Amino acid sequence: MNVPYLSRTETGADFFIEVYLDFVNERIRIDDYRGNINSVITRMKALAAQYSFTKEIIKSRVEDWPKFLSRGYELEGMINGYFNGSDAFFMVNYASDDRRTSDCWKAEDDLLDKIVAQKDAAQPNQLPTGYSMRLANVEDCKDLANLYGLVFQTYPTPMNEPSYIKDVMEEGTIFKMIEWNGQVVSAASAEVNETYHNAEMTDCATLLEHRKYGFMQLLISALEDELISRNIYFSYSLARAQSYGMNACLQKLGYLYSGRLANNCIMNDNFENMNIWVKKLV
8 A cells, every 4th residue: 555544444244444554563453343242253354364464453333342353353551431431342363373462561660650659740831932832733744744754763653744733734634833933843732523522642753952941741731721612622642652851751740541552553663552541531
C-alpha cells in the first residue's frame, strides 16, 4: 500500500464496523461496531490476513468483551467513559509470537511502580519569559510538522507532513502549541470523538533544549479546559511505556493507569508498548 493508513466503514449481512487499517504499524483496529460479534471477528480476521497484519484490536463495549475473550482475544486495557460514559475494553489478538512477546515488560512494570508511588500533583506552572501558548490553526501546519519531524525519528502517524496535520485539524483535532522566538518548540493535541464525546491526548512533543520547563503539563491542562468548554468530559492518552517523563506527567495531572498495549506501534524504528491513561475531566 502507498498510504500509511486507511479508515472506512463496512456493512455485512448482519454487522457494521468502523475499521482502521494501519499499514505502517501492521495492525487492524475496529473503533466501532454493531451486530453479530462472530461476524465482526470473522471480517476482522479476514482483513488482517489479507494485509498480513500481526495485531488485531477492537474497542469492545462492556457487554461484549467476554464474547471476544471466548474467541481467544486478550484484554490489554480499558478506557473509562469512552462510549458516552460507558467503558471501552481493548481486546486484542496476535498473529505471531514475535508481535505478542515483549522483553521489556518487567522493566516497564518497575518504572510504572515508581511513577504511581509518587503522590505529588502537577504544579501550576507558568510560561517562562519569552514563551507564549495558543491554539494552533491551519496556518501553523508547516511549523508543527517541522517540530514533529525534529522530535521523532519515526511516528505511528505522518505528523511530519503538513497536509496530514491539516487533515486531522479539519476533522476536529485540537492543537495547542508553545512558541519561542517565532518557533514552535512544544505542542500537543486532543483528537476529539464527537460521536462518543471523548478525546485522546496525543502528539506530545517538545524540542530537547526546551524540555526543562514542564511544558506538557501546561499544554494538556489547556487542552482539557478547551475540551470541557466543548462538553467533552472524558480523556485518555497512550504513552510510551518506557518514557518516564510522559507517564509521570499524566499521573501528576490525575490520569489513572488502565492497561498496556503490547508492541502497539512503531516509535523510533521499533515496536513499543503503550500505557493507557484515563481521566474524567469533571
